[in-house]
Amino acid sequence: MKTALKLAFRNLIGAGLRTWLNVLVLSFSFVVIIWMNGLMAGWDYQAKTDMTNWQIGGGQYWHEQYDPYDPFTLTESHAPVPAGFSDELARGTMEPILVVQGTIYPEGRMQPVAITGIRPGQEILMIPTFALDTVVTDAVPAVIGAVLSRNMQVKEGDRLTMRWRDANGMFDATEILVIKVFSSNVPAVEAGQIYIPLEKLRSMTLLEDEATLVTFSDSEKERQDAGEWVHKSKDELTAPVDEIIKTKTVGQSVFYGILLLLAMLAVFDTQVLSIFRRQKEIGTYIALGYTRREVVGLFTVEGAMHSVLAAVVAALYGFPFLWWQAREGWTMPIEASEFGMAMAQTLYPVYSAGLVIATVLIVVLVTTIVSYLPSRKIAKMNPTEALRGRIQ
Amino acid sequence: MENNAIITIKDLTKTFPMGKSSFTALEGINLSLGTGEFSGLIGPSGSGKTTLLNIIGSLDTPTSGEALVLGHSIGELSAKQAARLRKESLGFIFQSYNLLSVHTVFENVEFPLLLLKMGADERKKMVMDALEWVGLTEKVKSKPPQLSGGECQRVAIARAMVKKPSLVLADEPTANLDAANSHNILQTMLKLNKELNTTFLFATHDEKVIGYLRRKIYLLDGKFEKEERVGEDEVELKEVESGRRLSK
Structure with missing residues (x-):
């Protein structure tokens, strides 16, 4: 050889x-x-x-009815956050997110959106929710992604009418003020979503203490399904x-x-x-x-x-x-x-x-x-x- | 049969299939060759001399009869055994030199020693010795396309001789050379035959070569025709005469 x-x-x-x-x-x-x-x-x-960094954190709990690919499930996919999550919620290593169906009217056009209620002080996701802490007296402060901004030709400082249905099925509307437009590499967090403060959305929809999904930061911790909340590991979500x-x-x-x-x-x-x-x-x-x-x-x-x-x-x-x-x-x-x-x-x-x-x-x-x-x-x-x- | 025979051929026949019939290249050949002989198979084209040389060189097998070379029956050797016989004991010199054109002179001569898995130092010494025998020590780094026909054939001789084989088979070694180069080549081979006692067997119809042979085996149409033996003095005289003719 x-x-x-x-x-x-x-x-x-x-x-x-x-x-x-x-x-x-x-x-x-x-x-x-x-x-x-x-x-x-x-x-x-x-x-x-x-x-x-932008969407799932270390993993999520989904309400059993929640299907991100079917907006009609949003009406039913919410429930009070389980008491067992309270420690992590207090530490800020868990964040409840409420998602409801809504409509915005940029320049007279009608555009369906997912109204996402998120805590302004959360630190798990990179979405600039801190901007939601801005004091606005005559509108709801909102943060949107660059894709929605581009598609709807909406920029920071613009005001829009937003309509939604509360827990009883009653329609209501308010004005939102776009405080910040953020850019990420994840279209799912940018397209068709309007982020407003969680407590504001809860009060608007009469869904006090409720959430659609709960994001957590610790992906290593052993977790199980909790009642009507289905555990989704990071691997499952990135599959x-x-x-x-x-x-x-x-x-x-x-x-x-x-x-x-x-x-x-x-x-x-x-x-x-x-x-x-x-x-x-x-x-x-x-x-x-x-x-x-x-x-x-x-x-x-x-x-x-x-x-x-x-x-x-x-x-x-x-x-x-x-x-x-x-x-x-x-x-x-x-x-x-x-x-x-x-x-x-x-x-x-x-x-x-x-x-x-x-x-x-x-x-x-x-x-x-x-x-x-x-x-x-x-x-x-x-x-x-x-x-x-x-x-x- | 001679006592120190290294080649013994008995009733050898070789036929080649040609369509539905066959062609008999050799028929009833009997021959014995001793150690240190400088002999040749002589005959015109188609007389079977190259076929016989190929069989002796274990490149081909007899159809019938027996060819014993250095104690090995050629017809019974496996491909591996035949290759080992060629590798260890036989040297070949071809009409068109058959040098490896992309290799240097040194590498060409070194090739048989590589096959014998010799060490680098030993290889180098043996290659340089062989190149000295043929007077090509200055050309070690040259490649065959840079050499003349005579030089190429001298490289081929060095390659055949480098491992000091028992038997060298030369098929029309001077066919592509002019008279002066042919003479030089033959002188070199005769010298090596004398100094190393290597047996040389030629296949030729070249008068220049025939003049140097001590034993001439004539073949015609695949059959043994006649044999001539020449004394050593007579060969030496012819060498001198050839040299004189060339110097004029």
Whole structure:
């Protein structure tokens, strides 16, 4: 094996430009696969972190009727916060949130919204609820996200009419004053939601001490369902992100496949050409003491070594590029909030040793197989014909 | 049969399939070759000399009969055993040199020693010794495309001789060389034959080579035709004459 490696290396280096062209194409595959996978991992990490910071905290309790994808459930999905939560509520490590259906009327248009009551002093989520502490005498102070602001063309200082139904089904309306417009990477907290002080919403809807969901900060604590409150762990709540990333990764695999296919075609082509052109050399190897099987091995190692050289070349230009990307990130050319899921405008790739090792192993393995397939022809060659360079 | 025979051929026949019929390349060949001989299979194209050389070199097998080379029956060797025989005991010199073009002269000559898994220091010494025998120590870093035909064949001789094999098989070694280079090559091989007592067996129809042979085995249409033995003095005289002719 050592001899085969040495010979294969000499043959490859000796082949000059042909080798380096293949190596360059293969090295490009290495770098692109690692970069794109890193980008996906970075996106996954960023999306989960942003969701944790802006939307779910360390996990949540949902009222059993609550379904975030069905606004009609909001009418029934509220109940008094369980007494067992009182300690954490007092410490501020748990925050009740009340969500009711409502309507706003920006410039005479009608727009359904989720009116979200949240405590102004809460510190679990990054939503700037502190602004809700602003004293406004003739309106309800409200905080909205940048997506709603953009869609409704509403800005800070604007006043809107807001309508809702109380616990008895009675409609009522009031004026709200947009105190702050915040921007996050989580469209779910920005789109279609108006944040007002919790106690104000409770009094407006006659739902004293009630909530729709309860967010907590401690994700490590062992928790169970509490009566009509269903425990949702952080992993459960971020699972859709994993699903989306997985779907995107499958889509990207097709791209990797095409990229690898092109690189493998180059290697395969080189192998076929080598075996066709180097028959005399093959005969010489056999005459000097190799078996045909060993020559097959030599050519396979030679082909596979393209990927090893490619890994070295990829390291030369890939490490600086990947490092620069991890530092500077990749800014998307279009508005990230249009994607409808937690996604930062600039994504920072995250590379793991596992990702690099797996990529190298996959490329080396595929190259070895692709190198072996045409090399099998050598096993059927007549050495005396090969020595004369006769095409077989 | 000679007592110190390293090649013994008995009733050897080789046929090749050609469509539905077959072609007989060798028929009823009997031959014995001793250690240190400088001999040749002589005949026109198609006489079967290369086929016989290939069988002796364990690159091919007889259809019937027996070929004993260094105590090994060629027809009964597995691919691995045949490869080991070639690796350890045989040297090959080809008409078109068959050097590895992307390797340097040093690496080409080193190749058989790599297969024998020798240490780097030992390899280096043996390669340099072999290159000294053929007068190419100055060209160690050159690659075959940078060498003349004569130099390439000298590299091929060094490669065949570097492991000091018991038997060297040379197939038309001078066919691509001019007279001066042919003479030099043959002188080198004769010198090595004398100094290392290596057995040389040629396949040739080149008069220049035939002049150097001490034993000439003539083949015609795959059959043994005749055999001539030449005394050592006579060969030396021819060497001198060839040298004179070339110097003119």
